[in-house]
Amino acid sequence: MLVADTFANAQEYAEKAHAIMAQRGIPAAPSNYTIWYDYVSGKNPSLTSAIDEIIQKDGLFSAEISKDLYEKFYLVEQQDEHIHEAGIKLQETLKHVVEQITVAGSDTENYGNKITDLATDLSDQDDSETLKKFVAEIVQETASITEKNKALQNQLQQSSKEINNLQENLEKVKIESLTDALTEIGNRKQFDLKLVEESKIATIEDTELCLLMMDIDHFKKFNDTYGHRVGDEVLKVVARHLKSAVKGQDTPARYGGEEFICLLPNTSIHDAESLANQVREKISKQVLKNKKTGQEFGRITLSIGVSKHVRGESLEGFVQRADEALYRAKDQGRNRVIKEII
Template sequence: MLIDIQDTPDKAKRIFNTITVAFDEQNINPTPLNYFVWYQYFKGDNPKFRQAMDAILNDPFGYNDRVGKRLYDEFLVEDDNAASEFDRAFRRLIGVMVKKMHAWSDKLETHTKELDACTSKLSDPNLNAEQVKAITNSVLHAASSMKESSKAFQEEMTQSSIEVKHLRQQLIDARAEAMQDELTELGNRKAFNNAMEELIFDAQENPAGLCLIISDIDHFKKFNDNYGHLVGDSVLRYYASIMKKTKRDNETICRFGGEEFAILLANSSLEEAHERAEEIRQAIESAHLKRKNEVEPISTITASFGIASYKGSKENSEDFIGRADQALYKAKNDGRNRIVLETDLSENTAT
């Protein structure tokens, strides 16, 4: 029985996130054996195995199921260093499947030998009716046994397939969890980087349609000093909830770091991004937050915003983020609680 990946160490989660990406990129079958081989590869505890795997990955033919089975038999089947509970569970699953395949292979070989023997006997022209009947019964028995063995094997493989699908879903869930900010339940910086990469690729035909809003809660350090980090965490969660409640289908919202948040808007203009930022700015400014068991609200919370649009292949993601960050810096420098577009930066430069 598979263990729940949520109970595995963080290292295991990171490794399986990497495996999922590698499988998608290289079109590798998500079988238990392949997961185990790649898990051990990225874990890096077996230098000889890792060296062999590196050589295969550099080979033009690359990795496939047959290669994975060979690597498992040569380097991993007797490896006792995999002491974690996850490794043991994975090993049990693979061991069971390998035994089932070997048992089926042995049965198939036995049935084949029986049929070959019957065929050889039937070639004798001197057989009488009783002998032919006996051989025919043997053929029918072998065929029936083969059918039953095949059905049992299919049922066993179906059950194993269900377990593999369950594991696959656990890996997907773990990947999503690994890209979620624990405090705000928004995407984290890794989620932002992944979304940025995908959206830049999609925006090649219409670069200006991809916009980035970076916002920063004003005077957040002073707020934490005055009210404490627990209240500060509540403010971050509340700010995130404002963005999540009004999230649109074309938006990716992430916690960029600390009290900074980022929104990537696909198929959007600078004007539309400005409207979205203004909507958030007004919502947080008008909030009346108060601590439990207190009547008076805590001090007003405001945020500043910088907005940029993608310029296409002539710039990289760092340049794109940098322009939004410069606009945010100007908003802070000009008095906070305001929105600055990248066009405001160019206008200032011209004057």
């Protein structure tokens, strides 16, 4: 859970963010401030890594790069109305924080100038009444700046809480946007993002990357015979078995309709084929039934295609080879695993 920043931390992060932005000539737009506030606070490790990588290369942050960073880490699903609204709210809150800090800086500077002027005037005076008057002014100015700082502290603490709540909400919405609502595993969007990410890692680190493309055999029969509620339960059963069978680094997802897909980093095609058969066999042994009436709906079987990523190939080609292997499995009688022809 995110914890709201203290006043001291919020002020420190804000000052560091402003300093870096000024040093690199980055406009103090709310979206840019969002990026650099999170960068100096270390709240978003992925963002920090992305910025550090840019700094190591050439260190230049054009308007386009800043825009890309903001969209990637704060507006992943721009078309999603909730994320868009939350992003706007976050910008408004951060803009308010910037204004508060700017006012605080101005007030502090004015206070310093006022005290300096009073001290200068004081050196020329030696009667008690005038001294009392100067002391009273100093006390009044000090009380005023103290009250302003207290108000600023409260405002910044409240804004910090709002920012953290917004960040937490954005993360929840992001997760929801990448999750299939019915099966509660990844959706097509999540798979597409992980495919790009894992293929880059596999290429850079020279590791193996495999893919399982799965289709529920005769799925239409479940819907037509027993209704869509049973069909939905079939999808949930497959998703649960798939999720429990894979490792933490793997990405199981519902690809669409009755199709599922699973990305397997650091996995040979032999191990991928073995995993596919384990999933297929485990699911096929389970009889789907109505818990209340005991009515049996039959067994679920899968046809699965397996492919291995080839350096330099298009990602579309990688997925297509798994899809072609899947259709060969269906053509050869279903309820079987077929790996690509290498």
